[in-house]
Amino acid sequence: MLRSCAARLRTLRVLRRQPGDARLPGSQPGSGKLRSFSFEDVTEKDQALPKPSWSKDLRLLFDKFMKKCEDGSWKRLPSYKTSYTTSTIQDIRAFFSGSIPLKEELMSQARLFTRSFEDGLGFEYVMFYNDDEKRVVCICQGGLYLQGPPGFLHGGALATLIDITLGTNAMVAGGPVMTANLDISFKRPVPLCSVVVINSQLDKVEGRKFFVSCNVRSVDEQTLHTEGTGLFIKLEPGKSLI
Numbered sequence: 001m002l003r004s005c006a007a008r009l010r011t012l013r014v015l016r017r018q019p020g021d022a023r024l025p026g027s028q029p030g031s032g033k034l035r036s037f038s039f040e041d042v043t044e045k046d047q048a049l050p051k052p053s054w055s056k057d058l059r060l061l062f063d064k065f066m067k068k069c070e071d072g073s074w075k076r077l078p079s080y081k082t083s084y085t086t087s088t089i090q091d092i093r094a095f096f097s098g099s100i101p102l103k104e105e106l107m108s109q110a111r112l113f114t115r116s117f118e119d120g121l122g123f124e125y126v127m128f129y130n131d132d133e134k135r136v137v138c139i140c141q142g143g144l145y146l147q148g149p150p151g152f153l154h155g156g157a158l159a160t161l162i163d164i165t166l167g168t169n170a171m172v173a174g175g176p177v178m179t180a181n182l183d184i185s186f187k188r189p190v191p192l193c194s195v196v197v198i199n200s201q202l203d204k205v206e207g208r209k210f211f212v213s214c215n216v217r218s219v220d221e222q223t224l225h226t227e228g229t230g231l232f233i234k235l236e237p238g239k240s241l242i
Ligand SMILES: CCCCCCCC/C=C\CCCCCCCC(=O)SCCNC(=O)CCNC(=O)[C@H](O)C(C)(C)COP(=O)(O)OP(=O)(O)OC[C@H]1O[C@@H](n2cnc3c(N)ncnc32)[C@H](O)[C@@H]1OP(=O)(O)O
Pocket: 082, 083, 084, 089, 092, 112, 163, 164, 167, 168, 171, 176, 177, 178, 179, 180, 181, 207, 208, 209, 231, 233, 234, 235, 236, 241
C-alpha cells in the first residue's frame, strides 16, 4: 500500500526531493520561503474531482457515487481551497463578518486546513449528500504527511475528516454551524494512503443544535475503523463569536 502510494507520488514529482532538502510544501525552489500564491489561482478550482494522486480505490468509489448522482438522489459537493470565496458560500461571510479576527490582507491568504497540502500528501476527499436521507458520505484518502503511528493515519487527521463530514452534514441541512462537541471512538487504525468511507447521518435537530453521527469503514466494509458523534450549533447572523 505505502509502496504504491510512494510510486504514484514520485510520478507526480512530489517525493523527488533529496534528504536534507527542507523545502516546505508550497514553497519556491531555493527560496526556503512559503510561496505567496495568487488568490485567484486557488479559489475557483474544485478540489473534489479526480486527480493523478488519487488511488484506484478512490477513483472507483468516486465513480460509484457519481452513478448514484445520476437520478438526483445524491449530490456531489464541490470543495475549494478557501472557506469563503466562491459564490455558493459567499453568504457564510455574513455570519462571521463581525467576528473575523484577521485583517483582510491575511484573510486573503488563509486556506481551508484540509486543502492546504500538495496533491496526494494530505487530505484527498470528496463528499456526497443525500437530502432525503440527511446523509453525507465522505470518501477519503489520507496521504504520507498525515502519519501518526508508523504507517498509520494520525488520529487527529481522522478526527478532522470526521469533523468536516459531520459539520458539512449539519451545514447543508441548516446553514453555517460550528462544532461544539465531537466524540470519537478509534477502534482499528487506518493504514496511511488507504481509502476509507465516512458515512454520516443527521440524527436530530433541536432548535440550533444539530446532532450528527458517523462510522468510518474500509473500502470493502469489512473493517470498522472508527465511530463518532458530533454536536454542531447553527450560528446566528450578526452575533459576535468572540
Ligand atoms: C466553521 C463554519 C464553516 C465555515 C466554512 C464553510 C466552508 C465550507 C467548508 C467546509 C465545511 C466544514 C464544516 C465545518 C467543519 C469545521 C468546523 C470547525 O472547525 S468549527 C471550530 C471549532 N469550534 C469552535 O471553535 C466553537 C467554539 N464555540 C463557540 O464558538 C460557541 O460555543 C458556539 C458558537 C458553538 C455556540 O455558542 P452560542 O453563543 O451561539 O450558543 P450557546 O447559547 O452557547 O449554545 C446554544 C445551545 O447549544 C448548547 N451547547 C453549546 N455548546 C455545547 C457543548 N459543547 N456541549 C453541549 N451543548 C452545547 C448550549 O447549551 C445551548 O443549548 P440550549 O439552547 O440552551 O438547549
